[in-house]
Amino acid sequence: MVDEVSSPPLEGVRVRAARGSDLPAVIALDAENTGVSKASYWRERFEWYAGRQPDRFFLVAERDDTMLGFIVGEIRAWEFGSPPSGWIFAIHISPTARLSGLGSLLFDEICSRFRAAGVTHVRTMLAKDAHLLLSFFRSLGMMGGPFIQLEKRL
Amino acid sequence: MKLQISTRLALYSVLHLATDPTRQFSAAEIAERFGISLNHLAKVLRTLGRAGLVEAVRGAGGGYRFRGNVKRVTLLDVIQLFEDVWSDGYGAEEPAAAPEEGRALRRVLDEIDDIARATLRSITLATMLKLMQELPDAPGQRPESAPGRLARSR
Numbered sequence: 143m144v145d146e147v148s149s150p151p152l153e154g155v156r157v158r159a160a161r162g163s164d165l166p167a168v169i170a171l172d173a174e175n176t177g178v179s180k181a182s183y184w185r186e187r188f189e190w191y192a193g194r195q196p197d198r199f200f201l202v203a204e205r206d207d208t209m210l211g212f213i214v215g216e217i218r219a220w221e222f223g224s225p226p227s228g229w230i231f232a233i234h235i236s237p238t239a240r241l242s243g244l245g246s247l248l249f250d251e252i253c254s255r256f257r258a259a260g261v262t263h264v265r266t267m268l269a270k271d272a273h274l275l276l277s278f279f280r281s282l283g284m285m286g287g288p289f290i291q292l293e294k295r296l
Numbered sequence: 297m298k299l300q301i302s303t304r305l306a307l308y309s310v311l312h313l314a315t316d317p318t319r320q321f322s323a324a325e326i327a328e329r330f331g332i333s334l335n336h337l338a339k340v341l342r343t344l345g346r347a348g349l350v351e352a353v354r355g356a357g358g359g360y361r362f363r364g365n366v367k368r369v370t371l372l373d374v375i376q377l378f379e380d381v382w383s384d385g386y387g388a389e390e391p392a393a394a395p396e397e398g399r400a401l402r403r404v405l406d407e408i409d410d411i412a413r414a415t416l417r418s419i420t421l422a423t424m425l426k427l428m429q430e431l432p433d434a435p436g437q438r439p440e441s442a443p444g445r446l447a448r449s450r
Contacts, residue, residue, distance in 0.1 A: 270411070270414035271414070276414065277370070277418050277419070279418075280418050280420070283430075
């Protein structure tokens with residue numbers, strides 16, 4: 143989540159691919175931001191996304207070996223007729239590192255990797271009431287796309 | 297989607313003032329830019345002033361300047377000053393003669409309103425200023441400034 147606490151700028155911040163030893167910090171940061179601990183979920187996501195597959199990206203930002211945030215995405219192909227495109231499904235920034243440009247840095251990094259993998263669009267899906275996160279992605283130039291999300295109560 | 301002339305003029309004015317919050321723009325300058333009467337503009341600026349989005353600077357060289365946070369003020373914040381239709385929970389009653397039909401139609405129209413509200417709430421003035429800069433005929437990318445007039449047709 144991205145919100146309103148101001149922080150120092152990005153000096154000394156490094157973005158790299160996640161590795162197994164990042165898992166506890168990822169679980170802790172997600173739990174801190176969402177209020178729900180999802181250890182087994184993140185363990186599974188790690189197995190799927192934190193390997194070396196060319197179409198899956200789990201990036202972490204750190205300074206002095208302390209994780210400040212992470213972003214996760216992948217290239218999805220031909221779902222409902224969509225040509226391959228980048229898909230971001232998680233971004234978390236430590237409350238101590240917000241409003242420093244870290245979210246933009248992670249977004250730019252994953253977009254660079256999507257681009258290098260040959261796709262031309264990046265997509266994501268957000269709750270309508272996630273105002274700050276929506277504003278964050280809008281500020282990065284994201285607009286409404288050609289798909290509409292639908293659901294039905296079961 | 298339809299917005300009243302006053303609402304669109306308010307959005308235009310706020311965006312114009314926000315391009316340089318340190319500068320005062322005269323009402324005549326703004327009115328000329330958007331091809332609108334000074335009288336109409338004065339009413340709009342008074343409403344924006346009461347909301348704390350602009351301030352009047354008196355004296356020689358006085359005028360109006362923006363006084364909000366461009367990264368926090370959204371399109372919806374401005375629109376709601378002029379239009380009841382964009383308030384949460386808005387929904388005109390359908391004719392009582394067709395209760396089921398009316399309620400079903402209301403659900404669809406409410407869905408559209410929900411999406412519109414979420415969109416307008418997610419776009420800050422800073423994002424709009426970026427969008428303006430990216431337009432192919434933005435200042436600096438066109439030979440001479442030729443601002444668009446506020447058309448009465450919507």
